[in-house]
Amino acid sequence: MISKPIPYGRQHITDEDIRAVIDTLKSDYLTQGPRIREFETKFAGYVGAQYAVAVNNATSGLHLAATALNVKPGDKVIVTPMTFAASANCIRYCGGEVVFCDIDKDTYLMDIRKLEAMLKASPRGTYKGIVPVDFAGYPLNLEEFRKLADEYGLWIIEDACHAPGGYFTDSKGKKQHCGNGCFADCAVFSFHPVKHIATGEGGMVTTNSKELYDKLCLYRTHGITKDPALLHEHHGGWYYEMQELGYNYRLTDFQAALGVSQLERAKAGLERRHEIVRRYNEAFSGIDGIKTPFNAADAYHAYHLYVIQVADRLGLYNYLHENNVYAQVHYAPLHLMPYYQQLGNKKGDLPVVEEYYEHCLSLPMYPTLTDEEQEFVIEKVIEYIKQ
Structure with a gap:
């Protein structure tokens, strides 16, 4: 008999992780500092994406992705039913309508054959996008989903919260890592304690689109920018503008420091x-x-x-x-x-x-x-x- 409980998942915190957090707590920045960019850059490199945006949790990341993709009230988006609530809720936050597509009996991922049947059965333009999930860590074949999405004019948010490091082999024999942005418009990862990389709470949005990256960064911080190239007026070095209705979805520097340390393992x-x-x-x-x-x-x-x-x-x-x-x-x-x-x-x-x-x-x-x-x-x- 094992006396100590065995959970289904558990974080792994090392002395190196603790030192990384302590060092950051002793530094000049607790938030909006250099560890954020370091984590984003290293994580983007890990999954093979061009851009990464750190956020306070994956739910925020999903909401940012849906917002950046301009989900509007009444937009119909197809989502897998085998997922945590956030994968669908992000569409509802934007006023969109969620339509569920059944799963494949072997992989437990969204069934692309059923997805195609749904799209064929409806007039073109009925649906705006899809949110498939790399459930349990099994990588979607997003090359196939991208072909279908392009045919019907859909965007893709890949919920990759379960799958950093996972990959599928595409039709040319190339490894395509989850969240690398080659086929999905945006991908979202989670750093909840039971996930591969733990920061307590936290998440990351990856993309290969500079336009989406800029929107994600803007919406993450209240819709506010200080970028001189984007300002409508110039009052001085202190000046900023709120250009969109955004959110406070920022990650802290000490969480980012923990993420960088965890990423090494x-x-x-x-x-x-x-x-x-x-x-x-x-x-x-x-x-x-x-x-x-x-x-x-x-x-x-x-x-x-x-x-x-x-x-x-x-x-x-x-x-x-x-x-x-x-x-x-x-x-x-x-x-x-x-x-x-x-x-x-x-x-x-x-x-x-x-x-x-x-x-x-x-x-x-x-x-x-x-x-x-x-x-x-x-x-x-x-x-x-x-x-």
């Missing part, structure tokens, strides 16, 4: 996640009643989550919790949340995601999970399934 963290996956897969292979995650050969899964499917999900969930293994469910389908049901969605609309939800369970997955702890998790899962 990102590759090692991904490798450890893959080791954990191999152990799970080997242990569960051949066990009737456990479906392990799908992973195609041309995709490098970032494994934010390790999701299995079982017949009696509630029973296994309760049994694991009784044994100090705090497995979790990701997520209740978003279209069935009371808020979205009152907007016209109902049970039965999206059968694949609804069936997935009945059986899914996320097992502990984080780099500091020990082999002993993982063996205990495996033992308890198999114990319950076989009894």
Whole structure:
């Protein structure tokens, strides 16, 4: 019996992380200082994007992306139902209408075949954009989504919160990292404690568009600029102008310092996640009643989550919790949340995601999970399934 609880996810804070934060706390800047730009530059380099904008959380990042893409009241945007609420809420914040597209039964990502059917069934111009999600860390094939988006005149916000470091191989054999901006207009990442990189709260928006980058920067800080090239008047060095209705979505310098420090271990963290996956897969292979995650050969899964499917999900969930293994469910389908049901969605609309939800369970997955702890998790899962 393991006496210490084993959560489904956990941050990893090192002495180097702590020193980076302390050094910044002792510096001249706690916010709007040099560590922000350092974090943005290094993160953009990590995912392969031209621009990155640090924000106080990923929800803010999604809202900024939707605002920069000019989502207006009445605009219809297609979103996956297998995601955290923020992926759809960002459209509602702008007054847009959310339309859900069901998921693929293997990858749990937005089903591009169903997306294409939705687009073909409606007059051109009905939809303005799509918000697909690299769910659990599985990278979307955004090359395919981009072709479809271009055909129907849609923008793409890639919710990559689960997938820094993940990539797919495109039609030319090139690795395309999640959030690199080659196919999506904007991508959004999260630095919540259970994610690959933790800053407490925090997020990043990446893009390859200078126009969108400028808008993201403007909206992040109240719609205010001091850039002499953009000012309508020039009163002196102190002068600034509020040119749009923006927000206060800034990240602090000490959070950015933590992010820079965490980023240095990102590759090692991904490798450890893959080791954990191999152990799970080997242990569960051949066990009737456990479906392990799908992973195609041309995709490098970032494994934010390790999701299995079982017949009696509630029973296994309760049994694991009784044994100090705090497995979790990701997520209740978003279209069935009371808020979205009152907007016209109902049970039965999206059968694949609804069936997935009945059986899914996320097992502990984080780099500091020990082999002993993982063996205990495996033992308890198999114990319950076989009894």
